[in-house]
Amino acid sequence: MSNARTQPSQEHGPEAVTAKGRSGVALDRFLTFGAVVVLFVVFSITAKNFFTMRSVLSLLLQTSTTTLMGIGVTFTIITAGIDLSIGSVVALTGTIAVMAAIAGVPIWISWLIGVAAGGVCGLANGLMITKMKLPPFIATLGMTFVIRGVALTITNANAWPAPESFGALGNDTIFRTGNQFPGISYPVIIMIVVAVLCHFILKKTRVGRYTYAVGSNEEAARLSGIKVNRVKILAYVACALCAGVVGTILASRMVTSQPNSAIGYELNAIASSVIGGTSLMGGVGTVGGAVIGSFIIGILTVGLTMQGANYFMQQIIIGLVVIFAVYFDQFRRK
Amino acid sequence: MRKLLFVLVALAFVAGFVSAQEIAVIVKTGNSSFWQNVQTGCFDAQKELKAKTPKLSVTFLGPQSESNVAEEINIVESAIDRGVKAIVLAPSDVTALVPAVKKAKDAGIPVVIIDSLLTGPTSNYASFLATDNDAAGRACAKELIDRVKAATGSDSGKIAVMSYVAGVGSEIGRVGGFKDYIAKNSHLEIVTTQYSNADMPTALNQTTNVLSANPDLVGIFGANEPTAIGMGRAIAQAGLAGKIVAIGFDGAAQLQNFIKDGTLQAIAVQSSYNMGYQGVKTAYEASIAKKKVPAKVDTGFIIVTKDNIDTPAAKNVLY
Numbered sequence: 001m002s003n004a005r006t007q008p009s010q011e012h013g014p015e016a017v018t019a020k021g022r023s024g025v026a027l028d029r030f031l032t033f034g035a036v037v038v039l040f041v042v043f044s045i046t047a048k049n050f051f052t053m054r055s056v057l058s059l060l061l062q063t064s065t066t067t068l069m070g071i072g073v074t075f076t077i078i079t080a081g082i083d084l085s086i087g088s089v090v091a092l093t094g095t096i097a098v099m100a101a102i103a104g105v106p107i108w109i110s111w112l113i114g115v116a117a118g119g120v121c122g123l124a125n126g127l128m129i130t131k132m133k134l135p136p137f138i139a140t141l142g143m144t145f146v147i148r149g150v151a152l153t154i155t156n157a158n159a160w161p162a163p164e165s166f167g168a169l170g171n172d173t174i175f176r177t178g179n180q181f182p183g184i185s186y187p188v189i190i191m192i193v194v195a196v197l198c199h200f201i202l203k204k205t206r207v208g209r210y211t212y213a214v215g216s217n218e219e220a221a222r223l224s225g226i227k228v229n230r231v232k233i234l235a236y237v238a239c240a241l242c243a244g245v246v247g248t249i250l251a252s253r254m255v256t257s258q259p260n261s262a263i264g265y266e267l268n269a270i271a272s273s274v275i276g277g278t279s280l281m282g283g284v285g286t287v288g289g290a291v292i293g294s295f296i297i298g299i300l301t302v303g304l305t306m307q308g309a310n311y312f313m314q315q316i317i318i319g320l321v322v323i324f325a326v327y328f329d330q331f332r333r334k
Numbered sequence: 335m336r337k338l339l340f341v342l343v344a345l346a347f348v349a350g351f352v353s354a355q356e357i358a359v360i361v362k363t364g365n366s367s368f369w370q371n372v373q374t375g376c377f378d379a380q381k382e383l384k385a386k387t388p389k390l391s392v393t394f395l396g397p398q399s400e401s402n403v404a405e406e407i408n409i410v411e412s413a414i415d416r417g418v419k420a421i422v423l424a425p426s427d428v429t430a431l432v433p434a435v436k437k438a439k440d441a442g443i444p445v446v447i448i449d450s451l452l453t454g455p456t457s458n459y460a461s462f463l464a465t466d467n468d469a470a471g472r473a474c475a476k477e478l479i480d481r482v483k484a485a486t487g488s489d490s491g492k493i494a495v496m497s498y499v500a501g502v503g504s505e506i507g508r509v510g511g512f513k514d515y516i517a518k519n520s521h522l523e524i525v526t527t528q529y530s531n532a533d534m535p536t537a538l539n540q541t542t543n544v545l546s547a548n549p550d551l552v553g554i555f556g557a558n559e560p561t562a563i564g565m566g567r568a569i570a571q572a573g574l575a576g577k578i579v580a581i582g583f584d585g586a587a588q589l590q591n592f593i594k595d596g597t598l599q600a601i602a603v604q605s606s607y608n609m610g611y612q613g614v615k616t617a618y619e620a621s622i623a624k625k626k627v628p629a630k631v632d633t634g635f636i637i638v639t640k641d642n643i644d645t646p647a648a649k650n651v652l653y
Contacts, residue, residue, distance in 0.1 A: 047547065048547055049546055049547050049549065050547075052546075054546060055546050058542055058543070058546060062539045062542070062543075065535070149398075156370070158586070158587070159534070159559070159560070159563060159586045159587070159588050160587065160588075161587055161588045161591055171571060250535045253535065253538060253567065254534055254535065254538065254563065254564065254567055255567070256534070256563060256567075256588050258534045258535075258560065260532070260560065261533050261534045261535060261560065262533065262535065263531075263533065301539075302539075302543050305526075305528065305540055305543040305544065305547070306543050306544075306546065306547035307547075308525055308526050308547065311500070311526075311527060311528055311529050312500070
C-alpha cells in the first residue's frame with residue numbers, strides 16, 4: 001500500500017514531492033499489514049472457533065474472490081478509470097461456464113470459456129472507452145445492464161444445476177493430509193498465482209510502467225509515444241479477466257448458474273483497492289495493497305459473523321472501517 | 335402512407351382486443367421461472383373458461399426487470415386505455431401502483447392483485463391472492479422443530495436463520511412467522527440471523543461461517559431460493575448433510591436435488607401456478623361473470639420432502 005504511493009510517484013506524478021524515504025515506506029507497509037494482524041488477533045480472542053486451521057483456510061477461500069476482483073479493478077483505477085461492470089461480468093461468466101458444461105463441453109474447457117468470456121467483456125469496455133471516447137464510469141455502468149441482461153437471457157433467470165464434477169475448481173483442495181490438514185483450496189492457489197503475476201506485470205514490465213504513466217498524466221504519456229488506448233484496453237481486459245476467474249470460481253463453488261447473483265460486487269473490489277492505497281485519481285496503486293485491503297474486509301466480515309454480531313451492526317462497522325482506513329492513509333501521507 | 339397503414343393496423347389490433355374479452359395479466363417481470371409458472375396457470379385457466387366465453391383472451395405482460403416500476407405502471411395504463419375486461423396484477427411496488435389501480439377501478443375495470451401486497455384502500459381492487467408468508471414461515475418452523483425432536487429427542491439447542499433482504503414484505507411475514515413459532519413452541523435458541531441480500535455466494539459464505547462458529551448447531555432455515563441454495567452448498571461442503579436439520583424455501587431444480595440427496599430435509603414451495611390460475615378465474619368471476627369474489631385468497635404452499643417429492647401434488651408446484 002505504501003509503495004503504492006511512493007513507487008510510481010518517484011517516476012511520474014506530482015506526488016514525487018511528498019515521496020517518503022526508505023524508512024517511511026517500511027513504516028507505512030508495517031502499519032497497513034499491522035491492521036490485518038490486529039484484526040486477526042482480536043477475532044482470534046473474541047470469536048469462538050475463529051483461530052482454527054479450518055476457519056483460517058475458509059477465510060482464505062472466501063476472501064480469494066474479493067481479492068481477485070480487487071486486483072483486477074486496481075489496473076483500471078491506476079489508469080484513472082473505473083470498472084462498474086465487475087458484478088455483472090462475474091454473473092455472466094459463471095453462467096456461461098455452467099451452461100457450457102451442461103451442454104456437454106469438457107469441464108476444464110468450460111472453465112476456460114468462462115474466463116475467456118470475461119476477456120470479451122473487458123475488450124468491449126475498453127473499446128467503448130477508447131474508441132467511442134465514453135467516460136469509463138458511463139461505459140461500464142451501461143455494460144452492467146447489458147451483461148446482466150445477457151446472463152438472464154441465456155439462463156431464462158433460472159438456477160441451473162451443473163454436473164457435479166464442475167464443482168472441482170471451487171471446492172477441491174491440494175496438500176490435503178487426511179483429517180489434520182484439510183488442504184488449500186484451488187481458488188486460494190489461483191489468487192496467489194494471479195497476485196504474483198499481476199504484481200510482476202505492473203512493476204517489472206514496460207506495459208506496467210505505461211499503465212502508471214497513463215493514469216498520472218495521460219497527455220504526457222501520449223506525447224512521449226505511449227499507445228495510450230492500447231494500455232487502457234489492456235487494463236480493462238485484465239480487470240474483466242479477473243472477474244471472469246471469479247465468476248467461474250463462484251459458479252463452481254455453487255455448482256449452479258446464478259444469473260441474479262454478484263450484484264454490487266464491484267463496490268467491494270473498489271473498496272479493497274482503495275483501502276490498499278489506490279488513488280481514484282489514477283497513477284497510484286499496487287497489487288499488494290489490493291490484497292491487504294480485501295483481507296481487511298474479509299477478516300471483518302467472517303470475524304463478525306462468527307462472533308455472532310448483529311447483522312445490522314456488522315454493516316455499520318464494515319462501513320466505518322472502510323472510511324477510517326482511507327482517512328488514516330491520507331492523514332499519514334501528509 | 336406507411337404511417338397511416340401502421341395506425342390502421344394498430345387500430346384494428348386494439349379493436350380486436352376490445353371485441354375479444356381480454357383479461358390482462360401484468361406481472362413483475364416475464365423473465366424468471368417463478369413467473370413462467372404463473373403464466374402456465376393463467377393459460378390453463380383461459381383454456382377452461384373459453385368453454386363458457388369463447389371470445390375470452392388472456393394476455394400476459396410484464397416489464398424487463400422486477401425493479402422497473404415505471405414500466406409496469408405504463409403497462410397497466412395502456413391496458414385501461416384499450417378497455418380490457420379485467421386486470422390481474424402482481425405489483426412490483428407496494429405504493430407506486432396504487433394510482434394506476436385506482437384509475438382502473440374508476441374506469442370500471444376490476445383488478446385482482448396477486449403475489450404482493452398493495453397499500454391504499456382495499457376497495458380499489460376486487461381480490462388479493464397470495465401465499466400466506468406468515469403461515470409458510472410457521473409451517474417451516476414446525477417442520478424444523480419436529481425433525482430436531484426426532485433426531486435429538488429434545489426440542490432445545492441452537493439454530494440459525496439465513497434470511498434474504500431485511501424488511502421486505504414477504505420477509506417480514508415469512509421470517510417473522512418462523513421466529514414467532516420457534517419461540518412459542520420450542521426451547522430452540524436462534525443464535526444468529528444473517529441476510530444474504532438474496533445473493534447465493536454470500537449465503538454460502540455466511541452459512542459456512544455460522545456452521546464453523548457453532549459446531550453444536552442442530553437446525554438451520556434458508557428463507558428464499560438463492561439463500562437456500564447457498565446454504566445447502568455450505569452444509570454439503572462442511573460434510574454436515576443429513577447431520578443437521580435444514581429447511582429451505584422455494585422449489586428450484588437445485589433445491590429439489592438437495593431434497594433428494596438429503597442435504598435439505600424440507601422446502602416450502604409456493605404455488606405460483608395457483609396464483610396465475612386462480613388469479614385469472616377470480617378476475618373472470620368479478621368482470622365477465624359479474625359475481626361477488628372473496629376479498630382475500632390464500633394460494634397456498636406445500637412442504638416438499640423426500641417422501642412426497644414425486645407425488646402429483648408436489649409436482650404441480652415445483653418448477
